[in-house]
Amino acid sequence: MSLENILLFKLYVITMPIMFLIGIYAIMTTKNIIATIIGIEIMTKGVTLLLAACGYFNGRPEMAQSFIIIMIVVEVVILTISAGLIFNIVKKHDSLDTRNIRNLKG
Amino acid sequence: MSFSLAVLIPLFLVLFFNLPFYKVSGKIAIFIASLFCIIQAFSFFLPITANCPISQYFMLDFQCDGISRLMLLTTAIVAFSSLLVLYALEDTDRKQFNFVNLILLSLAGMNGLFFVRDIFSIYVFIEVIASTSYVLIAINKDKNSLEASFKYLVMSSVATVMMLSSIAILFLVAGSTDFVTISSMYQQYSGNTLVVVAIVLFIVGLFIKGGVMPFHGWLPDSYLAAPAPVSIYLAGIVTKTTGIYTLIRLFYSVFGFNTSIQSILLIFATISIVFGAFAAINQSNFKRMLAYSSISQVGYIVLGLGAGTTFGVAAAIFHLFNHSIFKSLLFVNSAALEKQVNVSDMNEMGGLASKMPITSTTSVIAFLSTAGIPPLSGFWSKLMIILALWTADLKVFAFIAIIASILTMTYFLIMQKKVFFGKLKEGFENIKEAPLAITFVSILLCAITVVVGIFFPFILNGLINSAVSF
Numbered sequence: 165m166s167l168e169n170i171l172l173f174k175l176y177v178i179t180m181p182i183m184f185l186i187g188i189y190a191i192m193t194t195k196n197i198i199a200t201i202i203g204i205e206i207m208t209k210g211v212t213l214l215l216a217a218c219g220y221f222n223g224r225p226e227m228a229q230s231f232i233i234i235m236i237v238v239e240v241v242i243l244t245i246s247a248g249l250i251f252n253i254v255k256k257h258d259s260l261d262t263r264n265i266r267n268l269k270g
Numbered sequence: 271m272s273f274s275l276a277v278l279i280p281l282f283l284v285l286f287f288n289l290p291f292y293k294v295s296g297k298i299a300i301f302i303a304s305l306f307c308i309i310q311a312f313s314f315f316l317p318i319t320a321n322c323p324i325s326q327y328f329m330l331d332f333q334c335d336g337i338s339r340l341m342l343l344t345t346a347i348v349a350f351s352s353l354l355v356l357y358a359l360e361d362t363d364r365k366q367f368n369f370v371n372l373i374l375l376s377l378a379g380m381n382g383l384f385f386v387r388d389i390f391s392i393y394v395f396i397e398v399i400a401s402t403s404y405v406l407i408a409i410n411k412d413k414n415s416l417e418a419s420f421k422y423l424v425m426s427s428v429a430t431v432m433m434l435s436s437i438a439i440l441f442l443v444a445g446s447t448d449f450v451t452i453s454s455m456y457q458q459y460s461g462n463t464l465v466v467v468a469i470v471l472f473i474v475g476l477f478i479k480g481g482v483m484p485f486h487g488w489l490p491d492s493y494l495a496a497p498a499p500v501s502i503y504l505a506g507i508v509t510k511t512t513g514i515y516t517l518i519r520l521f522y523s524v525f526g527f528n529t530s531i532q533s534i535l536l537i538f539a540t541i542s543i544v545f546g547a548f549a550a551i552n553q554s555n556f557k558r559m560l561a562y563s564s565i566s567q568v569g570y571i572v573l574g575l576g577a578g579t580t581f582g583v584a585a586a587i588f589h590l591f592n593h594s595i596f597k598s599l600l601f602v603n604s605a606a607l608e609k610q611v612n613v614s615d616m617n618e619m620g621g622l623a624s625k626m627p628i629t630s631t632t633s634v635i636a637f638l639s640t641a642g643i644p645p646l647s648g649f650w651s652k653l654m655i656i657l658a659l660w661t662a663d664l665k666v667f668a669f670i671a672i673i674a675s676i677l678t679m680t681y682f683l684i685m686q687k688k689v690f691f692g693k694l695k696e697g698f699e700n701i702k703e704a705p706l707a708i709t710f711v712s713i714l715l716c717a718i719t720v721v722v723g724i725f726f727p728f729i730l731n732g733l734i735n736s737a738v739s740f
Contacts, residue, residue, distance in 0.1 A: 180435060191424060200424060207431040214435055218442035231390055235434070238397045245404050246423055252408070253416050265417040268491040
């Protein structure tokens with residue numbers, strides 16, 4: 165790898181944990197159900213970026229591309245299910261507050 | 271039977287059920303799905319051939335070994351019990367139909383997970399199973415089940431992100447994601463920091479999916495809030511497959527063992543065993559107690575894996591099989607109680623042994639097996655785990671495993687005394703034994719527990735040694 169590539173690689177590798185931490189922080193602090201899902205999405209985007217970077221740097225971008233496309237499909241399924249859950253939760257409680265869904269204690 | 275059919279048949283069944291030209295009723299769907307489960311269970315005894323033309327057309331590249339076959343058998347038994355309990359408990363036709371479709375999709379994902387030899391495909395199949403589980407938990411759309419399902423979704427998504435970043439790093443270093451390439455890469459770079467981080471991330475992700483103790487928050491909630499057939503299915507096989515089977519598969523066929531990874535596994539397993547058992551003692555809800563007991567038993571499986579020998583792996587896989595059987599049996603009993611008594615607090619029950627003799631007896635056998643009393647199946651697998659730890663010179667952990675067995679006995683004795691023994695509580699005079707379908711399932715699972723225990727030498731040679739030769 166050339167020096168430029170190494171710097172670029174470090175940039176990607178640093179970005180992913182930062183996005184992961186932002187996502188975790190969003191999930192832990194928010195009081196809004198939809199914001200929880202957005203936190204999950206931020207983490208997932210970080211991983212997508214990491215996969216793309218890994219494919220670029222080990223010289224197999226076509227494989228990374230197919231992985232990312234499969235990942236996006238799976239992600240959409242999970243998002244649809246979470247949208248359904250949120251829809252029903254809001255119907256039950258009539259608000260988007262996460263404090264409503266803290267009845268079960270681990 | 272060609273093994274890729276185990277993935278394709280459930281998928282085609284779901285398609286076939288949902289074609290717009292006719293309407294399939296819930297009962298017929300249950301019948302066809304349970305027929306498929308029986309065929310899958312018997313395919314364990316048939317010689318397995320290579321890929322058939324249909325699967326070559328779909329370009330499925332699967333491999334099958336002893337562990338996969340044992341897991342296929344376990345999955346079939348648990349799914350069959352869950353379907354029969356569904357038949358007995360659920361009377362809405364539409365709900366039955368939706369249930370069967372989701373369980374079939376989940377079965378397709380699970381059977382695929384047993385055959386794949388590629389870490390990215392592992393991710394895909396785990397997500398198939400997980401996404402069906404979210405819907406299954408929330409299928410009644412009441413407040414608690416929606417909350418439990420949402421919690422599971424969030425936790426599981428975090429786990430998925432961890433696993434995917436691990437997969438990305440391994441893909442970066444190895445250049446491909448199939449087991450052979452990664453295994454040879456790992457032998458070359460086993461000391462590399464990036465690779466170690468990747469493996470630890472993968473382990474933590476799988477611990478979240480499997481509900482090992484510090485990451486167990488979602489597990490008791492989802493077992494509690496889910497309807498009874500789903501609890502059986504989740505506790506019996508889903509968490510065991512997505513979390514623990516994948517862990518065993520990764521270390522058995524990809525990474526191998528070294529001392530640092532072993533110590534991670536052993537420490538988390540010990541925490542899970544001891545604290546899971548203590549938490550189970552304090553519970554008053556039947557299903558919640560079973561959930562914590564499940565966490566504790568999962569700890570045993572991981573402990574057996576942590577011994578780091580092939581004998582340890584064999585012990586772990588055997589305990590996984592036994593645990594699936596007797597934990598499903600206990601959840602079937604809880605379903606019977608839920609249906610007949612309609613109370614879930616153990617303090618409000620009492621003296622039900624005279625009214626529900628079959629449920630009471632099978633639950634005694636199940637908990638004796640869980641606690642490791644000879645000659646039942648749980649005794650042999652726990653003995654194998656302890657022997658594996660002892661021969662691997664991890665005597666402290668073997669000792670903890672023996673002591674924690676007594677804790678297991680404690681909470682189950684408390685349960686049995688509160689629910690079944692003693693004087694009959696007032697208001698329970700008219701309670702009858704559970705419907706035929708439920709008692710049939712509990713007798714079947716009970717028979718498996720006893721038979722595996724008594725014919726252990728044959729099982730050891732025929733089942734375990736063919737799965738993992740040691």
